[in-house]
Amino acid sequence: MRKYKLLENFIFLCIILVLVQTFLEDFSVVRSWSVDKRNILIISGFVFDLIFSIEFVVRSIANGVNRKFTDYFVNRRGWVDFLSSFPLLILNSGPSLLVFLAGVNTVSLTGFGIVNALKVVKAIRVTRILRLIRIIKIFGKIHNTESAMAQHHTSVITTISVFSIILTLIMFSVLFVNPYSQIMNDKAEHYKKIADTILETDQDTILTVKENARLHFKNQKDLLRVVYNEEDLIPYNEELASEYHNFEDILVVKHKNFEFHFSLLGIHAKTAFQQLQNFFIIIVLVLAFSFVYTRHFAQSISDVMHIVNKGLRKKEYNLQVKIDERYEDHAVYRIARFYNEAYLPAKIKKVNTKKELSLKDMMNFKG
Amino acid sequence: MxxxxxxxxxxxxxxxxxxxxxxxxxxxxxxxxxxxxxxxxxxxxxxxxxxxxxxxxxxxxxxxxxxxxxxxxxxxxxxxxxxxxxxxIDFTFLSDIYKGKYSPDYYVQIFKKYIKELIINAEARSGFNSSLNIIKSNALERYVGISFARHSPLYFELVRVQRNNLHTEEYVNYLKVLLLLRGSAFIKEELPPLSNSKVNIVNYKNDQRLLEQYLDLRSKKFAKVLPGVTAEIFDMAIKCNLPATHLKPEDASARFLYIMSQRFQNYQDYKKIDRGAETPDKSWFSIMRKNAKYYGFDKRLLEDLFMLAGDNKW
Structure with a gap:
């Protein structure tokens, strides 16, 4: 039992940490953290996804042994555990870690399609927030709403809301092109056109292609490197490029004899900012349900039922229910009114609240 | 043996x-x-x-x-x-009735002596449970204090109807004395010419005419046992054991203490009140409004106590 409790506490700690990790992953891009720091987040993301995947497998096996797997998966939100573990491990953190370990440091234009596909998969990353639903019980304790009924209703409504938002975000990323990806494509096209212009005007000017290209590209902030006929026109600023750019942040576009390496940091920062917004919308929604809705539910339903239930069962418990006049025509309060005005007065008249001893209590007298 | x-x-x-x-x-x-x-x-x-x-x-x-x-x-x-x-208890109000003939310390001594004898009687002893609970929870100070400050119906009954012009603190002490003496009603004694055998209030509870005679004889006899305590005080103390239907309008203190004694007889100190539940006193007075006739409570006083408890979250 103690080991089980320790394990549960460990999982709760992981849930909190994974939320911090999810936040930092986007925040690090927005604030242009160094690659080293962002790589730590990639590794930690993988570790958390692995932990949750193992947890899902263990829970599934444990429930399966008792033939309760369906009950666990359907009724006890095993599907949330599943969605926030394996798909992330296989489609998101796993591939990211592999690319990082393989030492790939740029993405080519041909690979850009794959990156775009990964962006769709990246939307699944938001499902990590679903884990927050599992700690609603903790919010309940903080907020003194330990009623199982209140917690269950909050969980259901929160799961529906959060899952709807996440599903909508995934659908949007599948069905519509990310506007920032479009900007990326436009940028690539822009450099190709410049290259074409340079090559076309080469004949009529006294400037060579190299000189002309240097003039056109040297002030482009996001252009990290330009190669013409395998010769660096604008060489890498190695320090800057490797400190702040990982494999996803540099796009290589090849056009005729030109090769453009340009930074995607600005575009990624905008996407990450949007994801941070989504993250906070869901966090605020979960907190609002946990604190505001649970409290409202407890006050108007579960607390009332708790008192009535206690009064019906315990002979010495005779406290009345506080009737909220705003809801007095609700069925719950109509029951409470009957309990207050008919049941309790009758109970006090009929029920003998005096304590009684039994002969059994006497028989164990040792003399 | x-x-x-x-x-x-x-x-x-x-x-x-x-x-x-x-x-x-x-x-x-x-x-x-x-x-x-x-x-x-x-x-x-x-x-x-x-x-x-x-x-x-x-x-x-x-x-x-x-x-x-x-x-x-x-x-x-x-x-x-x-x-x-x-x-x-501050017995100055009793001392004042006798214009200082008996000192407050004297009352402490004779009451201690009297209670030692009274408590031997099982029924009288049983009544001390509610009295002690009332004292421990400061119920008299709270209810009388707020009622006198607000001039609520309880104040009206105690002061105007009963015509007892004591100040708040004096009234609280007066009520505490009634609580001490309340159990006297259960002491059995011969009361000629009403009865030559030993009787107590239980024998006359259901006969209004004989009850009045009993109260009159009983209180006069008690007053002799405790010099410095008036027959009227004994009369009111004995009446604290009777339902409102057996009492006159001016017996307001008795009607009030009859309710309070019932409230605190099986007094349950709720350590923690469940969220969404009414407070213990408010709940009890509210329930008893419905049962007032059954228990013989004064409904008007119950209504006022219910309001006072509700307003003060008691």
Missing amino acids: SQYQEKVSSFVSHLLSNPGIQNDCPIIAEQTVLNFISTNREKLKENFKSPQFFAGVPASTIFQMIAEDLRRRTIDSVLPDIESMIES
Whole structure:
């Protein structure tokens, strides 16, 4: 039992940490953290996804042994555990870690399609927030709403809301092109056109292609490197490029004899900012349900039922229910009114609240 | 017989250590044990014959010894509380009635002496449970204080209807004295010409005409026992045991204390009030508004106490 409790506490700690990790992953891009720091987040993301995947497998096996797997998966939100573990491990953190370990440091234009596909998969990353639903019980304790009924209703409504938002975000990323990806494509096209212009005007000017290209590209902030006929026109600023750019942040576009390496940091920062917004919308929604809705539910339903239930069962418990006049025509309060005005007065008249001893209590007298 | 005394005492200790009653007030615990004996008398007679219990001694003797042991324990445990209750009362208002003839200290002494005798009576002793609860919870100070400040119906009844022009603190002390003397109604005595046999209030509860005669004779006789306490005070104290239907409009203190005594007889100190539940006093007064006729409570006073409890979250 103690080991089980320790394990549960460990999982709760992981849930909190994974939320911090999810936040930092986007925040690090927005604030242009160094690659080293962002790589730590990639590794930690993988570790958390692995932990949750193992947890899902263990829970599934444990429930399966008792033939309760369906009950666990359907009724006890095993599907949330599943969605926030394996798909992330296989489609998101796993591939990211592999690319990082393989030492790939740029993405080519041909690979850009794959990156775009990964962006769709990246939307699944938001499902990590679903884990927050599992700690609603903790919010309940903080907020003194330990009623199982209140917690269950909050969980259901929160799961529906959060899952709807996440599903909508995934659908949007599948069905519509990310506007920032479009900007990326436009940028690539822009450099190709410049290259074409340079090559076309080469004949009529006294400037060579190299000189002309240097003039056109040297002030482009996001252009990290330009190669013409395998010769660096604008060489890498190695320090800057490797400190702040990982494999996803540099796009290589090849056009005729030109090769453009340009930074995607600005575009990624905008996407990450949007994801941070989504993250906070869901966090605020979960907190609002946990604190505001649970409290409202407890006050108007579960607390009332708790008192009535206690009064019906315990002979010495005779406290009345506080009737909220705003809801007095609700069925719950109509029951409470009957309990207050008919049941309790009758109970006090009929029920003998005096304590009684039994002969059994006497028989164990040792003399 | 003395060899059994110790065994009886250990048997009583065993019963009182039952988890169901071990935390109860000694008066309630005593009643529970006596109820147990009375309900299971025949079975106990059989059991007591075994060597484990009291073989060879008549059961009636054992019952008597148990009752005696219980009474001694209860008195030993409750008397210090009652004595401190007496010490907490300011008897100046009584002293003033007799224009200082009797000092407040005198009242402390004679009340202590009187209560020591009164508490031997089982029914009188039982009534002290609610009195002690009322004192411990400062119920009189709270309700009388707020009612006098607001001039609520309770104030109107106590001061205007009863025509008792005491200040708030004096009134609280007056009510505490009534609580002390309330149990006197259960002392049995011959009251010629009403009765030549020993009687108490229980004998006249259902006969209004005889009840009035009894009250008159009883209070006059008591006043002689306690010089410095008026017959009117005794009269009101005895009336505290009667429902409102048996009382006159001017017996407001008795009607009020009759309600409060019932409220605090089985007083349950809720350690934590469930969220969404009404407060204990408000709940009780509210429920009793519905049962007022059944218990003989003054509905007007109950309504006011309900309002006071609700407004002050008691």
